[in-house]
Amino acid sequence: MSEDTPDNAPAPLAKATLRISDGVAKRILNRIAQGELIPGQRLPSERQLAQELDVSRVSVRTALQTLKAQGFLSSARGGGTRVVSSAGGMDDALTKMVSVKLDNLYDLAEIRIQIETWAARRAAERGNPEQIAAIGQIVSSMTKPGVDRSSNDMDFHLAIARAASSPVYMHILTTIREILHHMVKLHHSAVFPIDETLMHHHHRAIFEAIAQRQPHVAAETMRVHLKWLIDRYREIGTPLVSGP
Numbered sequence: 593m594s595e596d597t598p599d600n601a602p603a604p605l606a607k608a609t610l611r612i613s614d615g616v617a618k619r620i621l622n623r624i625a626q627g628e629l630i631p632g633q634r635l636p637s638e639r640q641l642a643q644e645l646d647v648s649r650v651s652v653r654t655a656l657q658t659l660k661a662q663g664f665l666s667s668a669r670g671g672g673t674r675v676v677s678s679a680g681g682m683d684d685a686l687t688k689m690v691s692v693k694l695d696n697l698y699d700l701a702e703i704r705i706q707i708e709t710w711a712a713r714r715a716a717e718r719g720n721p722e723q724i725a726a727i728g729q730i731v732s733s734m735t736k737p738g739v740d741r742s743s744n745d746m747d748f749h750l751a752i753a754r755a756a757s758s759p760v761y762m763h764i765l766t767t768i769r770e771i772l773h774h775m776v777k778l779h780h781s782a783v784f785p786i787d788e789t790l791m792h793h794h795h796r797a798i799f800e801a802i803a804q805r806q807p808h809v810a811a812e813t814m815r816v817h818l819k820w821l822i823d824r825y826r827e828i829g830t831p832l833v834s835g836p
Contacts, residue, residue: 612647613654619645620659624675624759631766635665635673690771697825700771705818707764708749711756712798712814716807719755724803727751731799734792741788742780746773748795755802785827794820 620641623629635641638656642649656673659665668674690696715724730748733739749772753765765772778784779791794817801810 612651613658616641616645616647616651616655617658620655621664624664629675630754630759630762631675633675634668635675637672690774694825694829697775698822700768700775701818701822701825704772705815705822707761708752708818709811709814711752711758711761712802712810713807714758714761715752715755716802716805716810718757719802720757723751723755723757724799727755727799727802731792731795734795742773742777745776745779745791745795749776752798752802779821779824783828785824790820 620629620635629635635656636644638649638652641652645652656665660667660673664676665673666676690700715727719727727748730744730751734741734744734748750765753762779786780788794813797813798810798817801813
C-alpha cells in the first residue's frame with residue numbers, strides 16, 4: 593500500500609467488487625420495476641444469478657445484501673431471497689377494520705372498482721397473448737365440478753393484474769391481497785346471496801373484452817361486476833367475517 597493511501601481505504605479488488613455489485617443491484621431492481629420480479633416471488637439462487645449475469649457469486653451476494661438493506665428484498669423462509677411484499681401489518685389492520693364495520697367493507701369495495709377497472713382496461717391494452725390465455729384458462733376452469741371457486745376467483749383477479757403489466761399495481765394489490773382473499777372467500781360462502789352462474793358470466797365477459805382488446809368494455813364489465821358485489825353486501829348487512 594502506498595504511503596498516501598489511507599489505512600481504511602478499500603483494496604482495489606474490493607472497490608471493483610463494489611462497483612460490480614452496484615451494477616448487479618441496479619439490474620435486479622430494474623427487473624422489479626419492470627414487473628419481471630413481482631412481490632413475494634423467490635429469486636433464483638446466488639449461483640444461478642451469477643451465471644445469468646456473468647458475475648461472481650460474491651458480487652451477487654453483495655448486491656442482494658444492498659437490496660435487502662434498502663427494503664426491496666428479504667430472506668425467504670427455508671432459504672433464498674424474495675421480493676418484498678408491502679403487506680404485513682397494513683393488511684392485517686385493514687382486515688380487522690373491514691371485519692368490524694360494514695361501511696369499511698363498502699369503502700374497500702368501491703376502491704376496488706376504481707383500481708380494478710383500471711387494471712382491466714390496461715390488461716386489454718397491454719396484456720400479452722400468454723397472459724390473456726392464462727385468464728381464459730382460469731375462466732374455463734371455473735365451471736368444472738369440484739373446483740375451489742374462491743381460489744379460481746382470486747386467481748382470475750391476479751391474472752388480470754399481471755396482464756395489466758404494471759409493477760406499481762402489483763405492489764398495491766399485494767398490499768391488500770389478504771383482505772381481498774377474505775372477500776373472495778365470502779363471495780363463495782353459504783352466507784352470501786350469490787348466483788354462481790351469473791358470477792361466471794361476469795368473469796367471462798371481462799375476459800372476452802380483454803381478449804378482444806376492448807379497453808373501455810373491459811373496464812365497464814369489471815365495474816358492473818364489482819358494483820353487483822356491493823349490492824350483494826347490502827343484502828347481507830353484516831361485516832366480513834375475519835379469518836379463513
